[in-house]
């Protein structure tokens with residue numbers, strides 16, 4: 001792949017800030033474990049070498065092997081209900097005792113109940129479901145289903161997007177880290193357009209609204225020009241985070257309908273309440289043809305993802321489109337059912353909306369007075385703070401973003417950097433207002449230190 005593709009997330013393994021952090025890891029047991037990790041695992045970007053080793057995860061907190069505690073504002077987007085929710089742990093233990101596995105061609109109560117529950121909760125007539133072990137595999141299933149249903153193979157998705165590490169998912173993704181370094185071609189027919197952006201927009205626009213209109217026009221143009229796309233694949237809100245302008249998805253939905261193209265929404269990190277609605281697409285009032293959820297579905301304990309498709313797309317009964325060993329695992333499906341019940345009964349989507357609005361206001365106010373904050377954006381409890389060298393030109397300051405990241409780690413707060421300069425704050429939805437304030441103070445102080 002060309003070196004011009006964007007590496008859209010992560011802090012580097014080699015920077016001065018990283019070296020300074022590593023030098024402070026003075027605990028010999030941790031150093032030994034990190035060394036064993038580096039020796040034992042195949043190295044890959046964003047995984048090994050690790051920043052430190054973890055010994056405990058509970059609620060919003062993780063604790064490393066040297067006893068340092070961090071609020072986890074990343075959690076790979078699995079920890080909506082906090083780590084180790086007591087009700088979830090009890091439900092998993094009870095399910096293990098009752099029925100621990102369902103071999104292929106046997107079904108079981110929790111798997112069916114989970115499929116029915118997701119079908120009832122999903123918008124429109126999205127109510128035929130398949131489970132996979134991870135999000136990337138669920139994206140593969142969605143791609144296969146779209147091919148089977150349309151008799152077409154092409155997809156249109158966004159440069160810089162991430163949809164998983166499998167060959168199909170990496171093909172529709174647009175990040176260098178997941179596309180380069182693999183000798184040989186990815187999937188044929190996986191075409192891309194530039195995404196919308198509030199600034200530095202590839203369409204040359206100066207506002208989010210104009211950029212979204214230009215992006216939707218480009219999608220419509222490409223779908224019509226080639227006329228044979230199976231699906232548009234996208235996150236309804238990019239988890240970088242980057243919400244669309246109002247009306248964007250309606251335009252894309254109409255373009256898909258005009259050209260016989262399915263719309264696949266990947267809500268793997270953003271779904272299940274994170275953005276303040278149970279499904280992110282509810283913000284835009286647009287129903288996709290296939291919706292994919294994962295990550296937090298297993299409650300931060302077990303791996304499970306789901307493809308939820310329109311009932312009339314159930315057209316591949318003679319083929320194996322998602323033949324996964326743990327397809328109807330009673331324990332992972334019980335975990336998902338219990339997680340959904342916790343999210344709904346504890347009002348966690350509503351909580352994300354309320355706390356997210358509060359945090360966004362506070363960060364915007366701080367940003368207005370800081371020379372380093374370009375933009376604050378997001379939805380619910382998935383918030384991005386863009387770090388810039390120059391507020392007027394919005395030039396990214398990746399070095400400062402990284403210093404802020406390590407200062408926050410020192411201060412007991414872990415999060416992720418997206419697109420090189422966007423502090424991505426995504427806490428569990430069970431966080432208290434006081435804890436949120438504490439974390440925001442840590443971020444603000446780290447930015448203010450320059």
Ligand SMILES: Cc1ncc(COP(=O)(O)O)c(C=O)c1O
Nearest residue numbers: 134135136162163164266268269
């Ligand atoms: C938008 C999106 N899609 C797909 C995936 C892949 O999910 P998994 O890591 O479970 O395969 C991710 C993971 O980060 C994601 O953020």
